[in-house]
Amino acid sequence: MSKISFWLQRVAQLLIVLLLVTFGVSLLLRLIPVDLATILLPVGSEIERDLLRTELGFDKGPIGYYLQWLGDFVQGDMGKIYFSGGTEEVSTHLRNAMPRSLLLMIYTQVTALAIAIPLGVLSAYRVGRRADKITSNILFTLSSIPNFAIALLLIIFIGVKLAWLPTLGYAPLSDGIWEHFQYMIMPVISLSCGLVSTYTRLLRADMIAALREDYVTMAASKGLSDRRILWRHVFRPSSLTLLTSAALSMGALIGGAIVIESIFATYGVGFEVFFAIQGRQYVLLQSTVAVIALFYVFFNLVVDLSCGFVDPRTRDRRVNA
Numbered sequence: 001m002s003k004i005s006f007w008l009q010r011v012a013q014l015l016i017v018l019l020l021v022t023f024g025v026s027l028l029l030r031l032i033p034v035d036l037a038t039i040l041l042p043v044g045s046e047i048e049r050d051l052l053r054t055e056l057g058f059d060k061g062p063i064g065y066y067l068q069w070l071g072d073f074v075q076g077d078m079g080k081i082y083f084s085g086g087t088e089e090v091s092t093h094l095r096n097a098m099p100r101s102l103l104l105m106i107y108t109q110v111t112a113l114a115i116a117i118p119l120g121v122l123s124a125y126r127v128g129r130r131a132d133k134i135t136s137n138i139l140f141t142l143s144s145i146p147n148f149a150i151a152l153l154l155i156i157f158i159g160v161k162l163a164w165l166p167t168l169g170y171a172p173l174s175d176g177i178w179e180h181f182q183y184m185i186m187p188v189i190s191l192s193c194g195l196v197s198t199y200t201r202l203l204r205a206d207m208i209a210a211l212r213e214d215y216v217t218m219a220a221s222k223g224l225s226d227r228r229i230l231w232r233h234v235f236r237p238s239s240l241t242l243l244t245s246a247a248l249s250m251g252a253l254i255g256g257a258i259v260i261e262s263i264f265a266t267y268g269v270g271f272e273v274f275f276a277i278q279g280r281q282y283v284l285l286q287s288t289v290a291v292i293a294l295f296y297v298f299f300n301l302v303v304d305l306s307c308g309f310v311d312p313r314t315r316d317r318r319v320n321a
Contacts (some may be wrong), residue, residue, distance in 0.1 A: 101268035120203030
């Protein structure tokens with residue numbers, strides 16, 4: 001199989017996953033034992049509700065409704081949010097929310113990796129020593145604390161008692177870099193603590209196994225420095241599990257962001273999911289889940305490419321399989 005055929009097959013598989021996820025959400029919405037048109041227009045007339053059923057495809061079967069929604073979604077029509085005073089475009093909500101959530105997730109991943117990689121390398125190099133034991137105990141403690149509890153502790157001590165950082169809201173980059181980061185520091189810390197623990201322990205385990213390989217002994221016998229052996233010959237092949245975990249953790253980040261964005265009033269995509277469920281805005285919920293699934297699939301594809309770049313042997317094995 002050629003490399004082009006392999007990647008086309010990989011993209012096709014991810015598209016199938018995306019279609020299955022969105023169809024599953026669509027089917028779940030249709031299984032709700034209430035009339036969605038009545039929920040969306042609780043004070044509207046029956047004629048208005050009939051028009052809404054026709055507009056959204058509620059009068060069709062599950063497959064017909066999904067195909068109509070999918071066709072509109074592909075063309076950029078994500079539906080509307082219905083209020084007593086009118087409607088708002090879902091795309092407008094998501095256009096405002098997406099940059100906030102993306103920046104929050106990027107900052108969280110960068111922070112977690114920037115802390116976990118040195119800690120993992122140090123713990124593997126000094127396995128069984130005091131530094132390794134202290135690090136392991138701290139990480140075990142962090143992994144047992146929910147991110148919302150960390151968020152509340154940060155708000156109480158750093159935001160309220162010390163008044164170092166604002167506790168609620170969001171500032172875009174256009175307001176200034178420092179102003180922007182002031183609002184992002186505590187949400188990023190809240191989400192990254194658990195990831196630091198997971199990433200460090202994964203990297204530590206893989207590096208300890210790699211340090212026992214014969215090629216490491218041979219590299220040491222040639223007089224290479226410990227730093228060169230650790231970072232060039234051990235870290236690179238040991239980082240594949242870390243990269244895969246970073247991609248899979250995007251799902252956990254999205255789930256955690258629903259709570260964290262609500263606590264800090266960031267109003268990102270996670271908050272949109274919370275708002276859609278609380279306000280029974282099921283069209284908003286379906287489109288938001290589709291966008292989340294789209295980005296999740298995209299991140300997995302990026303990690304596949306990254307793994308092939310970090311260790312070409314994995315790419316060649318998958319292509320030749």
